[in-house]
Amino acid sequence: MAEQENSQNKLKSQAEQINLALDSVLSEDQAKELINGRIEDAFVMKAKVDIDNRSGVVMILFSTYKKKILELYSLIGNSPILRKIRTFEDYQQLSLDFVEVTNAGGIDTALSEIVGQAIYSMYNTDVIGSFLPFWEKKDTTNSILMMEQNVQKKVKATRVKIAAEVDKVSSVKFRYKNIMIGTVAPIKPPIEDEAFNSSEEGLPEGELDGEEMAPYERLIDNVAKRYSRMLECETMLSPVAGVEFDDLVEGQEILFRLPYQTSQEKATAQALELVDSEGKLKPLIGKFISIVYGDDSYHILAEGPSNTVIRSIEERPVRVATPKKLVKELDLNANEPLNSNAGLLIIGAVVAFCILIAILVIL
Helix, strand or coil, X not given: CHHHHHHHHHHHHHHHHHHHHHCCCCCHHHHHHHHCCCCCCEEEEEEEEEECCEEEEEEEEEECCCCEEEEEEEXXXXXXXXXXCCCCCCHHHHHHHXXXXXXXXXXXXXXXXXXXXXXXXXXXXXXXXXXXXXHHCCCCHHHHXXXXXXXXXXXXXXXXXXXXXXXXXXXXXXXXXXXXCCCCCCCCCCHHHHHCCCCCCCCCCCCCCCCCCCHXXXXXXXXXXXXXXXXXXXXXXXXXXXXXXXXXXXCCEEEEECCCCCHHHHHHHHHCCCECCCCCECCEEEEEEEEEEECCEEEEEEEECCCEEEEEEECCCCEECCHHHHHHHHHHHHHHHHHHHHHHHHHHHHHHHHHHHHHHXXX
């Protein structure tokens, strides 16, 4: 009797795992490989979310085969435990944290649902597919920017800040007998999500009337819509004292060079008061917003004067000039010829002195 019960339990367990696997992969053979641990079929994204005076954590499981969200968990509130959770934790530890937070209380259920739905609605098949190559490199930059924009729009918050990391995992290992089952409820897909790719209402902005935009273009477009005009500029570089991409922070002042060739470009420079009394072009100061990666280029976005947004494009990470550090570097460069000449004079004097001593000794 006991053997029969064990056999039934084993068959039930296998059936449950097969069903979970087939929800993510495309064939039974892949499902078997997944269950046996030969392949990993999913990414888990762990995101720390700050919304005005609330904080929270979102965990999303993506299928790499079907390019869809398998599960999404969202906990936002004022629980002190939420502030202690870190995105570098593995999903097993994060699952334990989710259970602890849920049992302790302090969760804003309505806000958690809104945030979860906002994130759910943005990840359609095309978007997930475009992000997969970046997630393979553990790059979540564009994903974060898109989530921040979507959440801020849905929640109508003053400030939304998200930090996120991704790990490649097995969806079956994540889902089968997960400790959160029965305690933490996953966010359900939005009702309109079924028609997301077919109805105009469900389409992301920038894809109406046959117009298609790549995800990175959509991110840039969403930023540009906040301003009256976009200025295409060159990044001012500072190889010695500049700030590296990873060290740039939101709101930091960085320098750009406005095009100054055509009559229109010169008129723009005059209007922005970037031309000095001698008719020379001054640097354009922008407040850093973000860097969007796409089309093998880095698109630097910054807030400019007179309700403008500045964009510059770099093919690789560079050191960006800032007002104070540029002045410092110019001072250093200005001193280089003097220091070099001084060194030559000293060497010349020493050589001349040695020659003089040698002549006196011979005499």
